Amino acid sequence: MLTVAEAFARVLATARPLPTETVPLPRAAGRILAENLVADRDFPPFNRVAMDGIAVVHAAWAAGQTEFEIEHTQYAGAPPQPLQNPHAAVEVMTGAVLPPGTDVVVRYEDILLADNRATIQIPPPSAPGVNIHGQAADRRRGDVLLKPGTRLGPAELAVAATVGAADIAVTRAPRLAVISTGDEPGGHH
Known part of the structure; x- marks a missing residue:
């Protein structure tokens, strides 16, 4: 019988990162960012x-x-x-x-x-x-605002919208399946 730690190590040894896909910004809620999101202009853009x-x-x-x-x-x-x-x-x-x-x-x-x-x-x-x-006192054009691996909640989606990201690269949502095997002993009294 495997310990939990051994089973976890085996799963991680074969795990692959999920592929990325580009989705419209409103569909990116709760997803994981798969690209650098950068400032498209200075913030503020003028003095x-x-x-x-x-x-x-x-x-x-x-x-x-x-x-x-x-x-x-x-x-x-x-x-x-x-x-x-x-x-x-x-x-x-x-x-x-x-x-x-x-x-x-x-x-x-x-x-x-x-x-x-x-x-x-x-x-x-x-x-x-x-x-x-002052112009660019907050951020300069090209500065990274959000990094890959960031979970996209409401605040992060607002940042993306501010820089005009209509579509955004995210990791594909995992597909899960539950397989039940065996039966539970001692089910009847």
């Missing part, structure tokens, strides 16, 4: 405004300028509109593309806004980049 307020040129603010004329507004989802005058500002909304030509965002709470002019009420930071979520 993103992290707070409502104004975007300015750090050098102008650091040189002592505290009053800035508002040139235009950059809304989330709108194409980027560059700052034309480095001594002006762009009103910005959270999630918007950082206007090209600007490198720091000042929150509404830290400015006085009147007559299309913003007066900054706080000292400048030591370096640009404040209140900006």
Whole structure:
């Protein structure tokens, strides 16, 4: 008679990995990923405004300028509109593309806004980049997000959907059969 450990070792010695198949993303739930899932773009894909307020040129603010004329507004989802005058500002909304030509965002709470002019009420930071979520700060294009062997639950499927994986390679689901042999002794009393 084999021990459990011996039987387990014999089974593993003859076991082969299941073949892979490509299935539509909704059918991949609960399956095992069989490929690297990589970022299809930088996350975020651009320098993103992290707070409502104004975007300015750090050098102008650091040189002592505290009053800035508002040139235009950059809304989330709108194409980027560059700052034309480095001594002006762009009103910005959270999630918007950082206007090209600007490198720091000042929150509404830290400015006085009147007559299309913003007066900054706080000292400048030591370096640009404040209140900006930098391009690729989370992930770079090509980074591996999920590795083979990952069980695909709701969170993993959401990651796959985010990078546009309509079809995904998974291991084929095992086919099982139960074979009953013999009979149970002493069944009747």
